[in-house]
Amino acid sequence: MEATKKEHELIVSVSPHVKSDETTSRIMWTVCLALLPAFLSGVYFFGLKALFITALCVLSSVIFESLYLKVVDKKSAVGDGSGFLTGLLLGMNLPASLWSFSPFTVHIPIIASFVAIVITKQLFGGLGYNVFNPALIGRAFALISWPRAMTIWMTPTASILAMDAKTTATPLGILKEEGIAKLIEVFGDKVSLYEHLLAGNRAGSIGETSVIALLIGGLFLLYKKYITWHIPVAFLGTAAVIAWVFGGKEGVLTGDPLIHLMSGGMMLGAWFMATDYVTSPSMRKAQLIFGAGCGALTMLIRLKGGFPEGVMFAILIMNCFAPLLDRGFRSKVFGAVKTAKEIKK
Amino acid sequence: MSSHSTVSLKDQVLNGIIKENTIFKLALSLCPSIAVTNSLKNGIFMGGAVLFVQVMVNTTISLMRNVIHPKVRLPIFMLVISGWVTVTQMLMAALAPEVNAKVGLYIALIVAFASILARAEMFASKNSLLPSMADGLGMGIGFLFALTTISFFRELVGKGSLTVPTGLATDHVFTFINTKPVLLMILPAGGFFAVGILMAGFNWINARAAAKAAAKTAPAAH
Numbered sequence: 019m020e021a022t023k024k025e026h027e028l029i030v031s032v033s034p035h036v037k038s039d040e041t042t043s044r045i046m047w048t049v050c051l052a053l054l055p056a057f058l059s060g061v062y063f064f065g066l067k068a069l070f071i072t073a074l075c076v077l078s079s080v081i082f083e084s085l086y087l088k089v090v091d092k093k094s095a096v097g098d099g100s101g102f103l104t105g106l107l108l109g110m111n112l113p114a115s116l117w118s119f120s121p122f123t124v125h126i127p128i129i130a131s132f133v134a135i136v137i138t139k140q141l142f143g144g145l146g147y148n149v150f151n152p153a154l155i156g157r158a159f160a161l162i163s164w165p166r167a168m169t170i171w172m173t174p175t176a177s178i179l180a181m182d183a184k185t186t187a188t189p190l191g192i193l194k195e196e197g198i199a200k201l202i203e204v205f206g207d208k209v210s211l212y213e214h215l216l217a218g219n220r221a222g223s224i225g226e227t228s229v230i231a232l233l234i235g236g237l238f239l240l241y242k243k244y245i246t247w248h249i250p251v252a253f254l255g256t257a258a259v260i261a262w263v264f265g266g267k268e269g270v271l272t273g274d275p276l277i278h279l280m281s282g283g284m285m286l287g288a289w290f291m292a293t294d295y296v297t298s299p300s301m302r303k304a305q306l307i308f309g310a311g312c313g314a315l316t317m318l319i320r321l322k323g324g325f326p327e328g329v330m331f332a333i334l335i336m337n338c339f340a341p342l343l344d345r346g347f348r349s350k351v352f353g354a355v356k357t358a359k360e361i362k363k
Numbered sequence: 364m365s366s367h368s369t370v371s372l373k374d375q376v377l378n379g380i381i382k383e384n385t386i387f388k389l390a391l392s393l394c395p396s397i398a399v400t401n402s403l404k405n406g407i408f409m410g411g412a413v414l415f416v417q418v419m420v421n422t423t424i425s426l427m428r429n430v431i432h433p434k435v436r437l438p439i440f441m442l443v444i445s446g447w448v449t450v451t452q453m454l455m456a457a458l459a460p461e462v463n464a465k466v467g468l469y470i471a472l473i474v475a476f477a478s479i480l481a482r483a484e485m486f487a488s489k490n491s492l493l494p495s496m497a498d499g500l501g502m503g504i505g506f507l508f509a510l511t512t513i514s515f516f517r518e519l520v521g522k523g524s525l526t527v528p529t530g531l532a533t534d535h536v537f538t539f540i541n542t543k544p545v546l547l548m549i550l551p552a553g554g555f556f557a558v559g560i561l562m563a564g565f566n567w568i569n570a571r572a573a574a575k576a577a578a579k580t581a582p583a584a585h
Contacts, residue, residue, distance in 0.1 A: 121543070129545070137556070141563075163547040 042145070045244055045295075046099030050106055052235035053290065057110060059218045059228035063174035064114035065183070068224040071117050071127055072109030078131040079105030086140045100145045101135060107153035107290065108134055110225025111283065111330075112160070115170040115185065123167045130156035150337045151297045154330050161330075171221035188221045189281040194326040197267065198274065215280035226283040236289030245293040248302055252309025253288040253316075254279055260317040278320065287312070287329035297337045304343035311336045372497040379501025385478045386509035386558070387565040392476050395469045396513055397554030404526040406514025407507070408462045412451050412470050414503030417479055419447045421499030424487035431488070440483045445474045459528075478502065509561075517557045521548030 060068045083101035087093070108130060116123045134156030142148045161168045171191075172183040189211075192201045205211035214220050218228025226232075239245045258275035265273025278284065283291075292298060292312050299308050312332045319328025370378070383389060386396050392413075400406045423443050424431075431439050452470050455463045463470070473479065482502055487495040518525055523544035525537045547553045 123543075159547055162550065162552070163545045164543055165546070167543065 042100070043098040046103045048242060048244060049239065049290070050099065050103055052238045053106055053110065053225065055231035055234050056218075056225045056228055056286065057106070059231040060110060060114070060224035063218055063227060064172055064224055065175050067117040067172070067183075068114040071112055071114055072106065072224060074117075074124070074127045075109030075112070075131050076102055076105035078128045079108065079135050082132050082135040083140070086136050090140075092144075098145065104134055104139065104152045104156075105131060107225075108156045110286065111153060111157045111223050113168065113171055113222075114224050115172050115183075116167060121167070123164070126160050126164055126167060129163075130160040133159040146296055148296055149341075150334055151291055151294050154291060154334055158330055158334060173221060174219050174227075186221045188326065189215065189277070190320065190326040193277070193281075194320075198277070201277070212276060212280070215277070220281075222281075223283060223286075226286040229280045229285050232285040232289055236285070239289070239293075245289075246302070246305065248305035249293050249298060249309040249312075250288045252306045253292055253313045254284070256310040256313030257284065257317050258313075260314060260321075264317070264321060278317070282320070282327040283329040284316070287316075287333055291329070292333050292336070297340055299340045299344040299347070301344050301347040301349065304340075304347040308336055308340060308343055311339065370494070372493060375494055375497040376501035376504070379498060379503070380505040380508060381569065383502070384505040384509060384565070385502060386506065386513075387562050389478065390562075391478045391481075392506065393558065395472065396510060396558055397551060399466045399469050400510060400514035400517055400554060400557070401521065401549040402518045402526045403511070403514045404528045405462065405466050406510040407528060408455070408459065409466050409469060410503075410507030410510035412455065412466075413473055413476070413479075413506045413510075414500075416444070416447045416451055416473050417482065417503035417506070418496060418499040419450075420444050420479055420483055421487040421495040422492065423447070424483045425490060425492050425495035428488045436484070436488065437480075440480060440488075441474070444479055444483070448473045462528075478506070512561055513554075513557050516561060517548050517553060520545050520557075521550075521553060 057072065060072075079101045109127065112127055112130070116126050118124070134152040138150055138152040138155040139145065139148045170185050171188050173186045175183050187195070189201060192204060202208055202211055205214050216229050218231065220227055236245075236250060240247060258279055261273045261275040261278035263270055263273065265275070265278060288309075292309060299305050312329075315332035315335055316328045319325055319331060325331070379385075381388075385391050386393065395409055395413075399409045420440075420443055424440060427439075427443075448471065451473070452463075452467065455467070455470060482498060486498045490498070515525065521544055527537065545553075548557060
């Protein structure tokens with residue numbers, strides 16, 4: 019009797035009726051998975067120091083997030099993985115040489131994590147409300163506060179266990195200070211330079227060096243439809259064109275776009291930083307402009323600015339414009355009638 | 364705004380320090396609070412200058428309130444304010460020339476402080492001498508307190524030291540951290556961080572104190 023009654027019961031609910039099984043935490047953990055190849059290559063090239071720095075960032079990000087949520091009495095949202103992802107991205111944006119006890123620089127990743135999680139993300143309202151990319155603000159804070167420690171780059175080591183490493187300049191640093199001829203000389207010839215850049219066998223932040231590993235991760239996200247092509251393609255395309263037109267010393271159209279695309283944080287920035295859902299526009303046309311703006315500002319800083327690398331500041335500047343761009347390209351409501359004011363325009 | 368003699372003088376002073384703190388509550392005069400607060404000494408001198416101007420302006424306006432024609436009151440207020448700012452600037456140049464070289468530009472800008480004109484217009488021109496002086500004192504102390512806290516925090520975190528004016532030829536500089544303090548905090552961008560963090564802290568403490576006071580006066584009714 020009971021059973022038949024239940025069969026005829028109607029379920030009344032409000033829309034949406036068809037639900038996707040995608041959740042925030044699933045997206046976050048998938049992005050973490052996509053970052054794994056680049057992280058592993060970082061550990062391969064920079065040794066255990068890279069592992070320790072990244073682990074420190076992840077650990078302190080998760081701890082700061084749960085502490086903050088406890089203090090303000092919010093329901094714990096640590097399980098959604100966003101704090102973990104911020105920590106992972108932050109760690110991959112720092113040089114492995116920060117794991118050093120004399121001079122003592124181990125506090126830098128911890129303070130950067132605090133700035134990223136508490137100040138940039140939670141004080142603005144938590145996940146979904148932050149204006150700027152938390153990991154990048156954490157890195158910018160560290161770079162401006164400790165410029166010396168944040169620009170000591172290790173030479174990639176052959177052995178993972180090696181804790182002592184020579185320091186060197188990044189390819190972009192050499193390009194800025196001594197020009198392209200010197201850069202090619204350091205790596206042997208041009209083909210060898212490209213090979214080193216592609217594999218990630220060069221000085222730089224932990225997770226930014228290996229172009230091939232970052233491409234695998236980025237294309238995986240594209241295949242899973244977690245990101246669209248608009249931001250990365252506009253970002254890299256604009257940067258490549260500007261590098262080709264203005265990047266050369268012998269005049270216009272003599273630059274080498276490949277060196278610029280494969281060095282610095284270009285790949286990590288274009289695939290993983292600029293595509294952050296919260297801090298980038300969601301309209302397709304707005305995303306194209308957002309990406310192009312990131313690319314143009316990056317190249318402006320690299321070619322004309324004081325820093326050898328500009329991806330971080332370019333993305334942070336464009337983050338400010340994300341809400342504005344979304345408003346400018348708002349989609350038309352189906353069947354909406356123009357108001358008298360709009361017709362007059 | 365609190366008006367007329369219903370409020371005691373002590374409460375009038377406290378109002379400017381806590382309830383209507385220029386920087387932490389009203390978020391006015393943020394320009395000097397970021398521009399001059401990268402060392403404790405500059406913060407104290409700037410705060411002191413504002414305290415002096417605020418008290419003197421409130422006193423003068425209150426004394427003149429019955430002879431100022433309402434139609435021309437704002438130009439007169441401005442004249443009084445710029446007069447006292449000039450006095451401050453001359454005093455500063457005579458007594459502490461090297462501080463004047465650093466914060467002198469911002470001393471001149473006190474003329475344009477919204478908080479000073481607002482107190483003259485809303486309070487001093489409507490109240491008698493003693494409440495007006497109390498109000499000016501409270502507002503000025505509130506500003507001095509805010510600037511001192513901000514510059515204390517910024518210099519300690521950003522340089523790892525504290526510069527305390529001693530009145531002698533050289534200031535006493537306490538140094539706490541010799542290696543790598545947070546450089547960003549003494550840069551202009553760090554000023555926004557400092558003001559934001561301290562503002563949040565100030566309001567948090569006040570909210571807690573208010574909640575405690577409310578719990579004391581009205582015990583839970585159940």
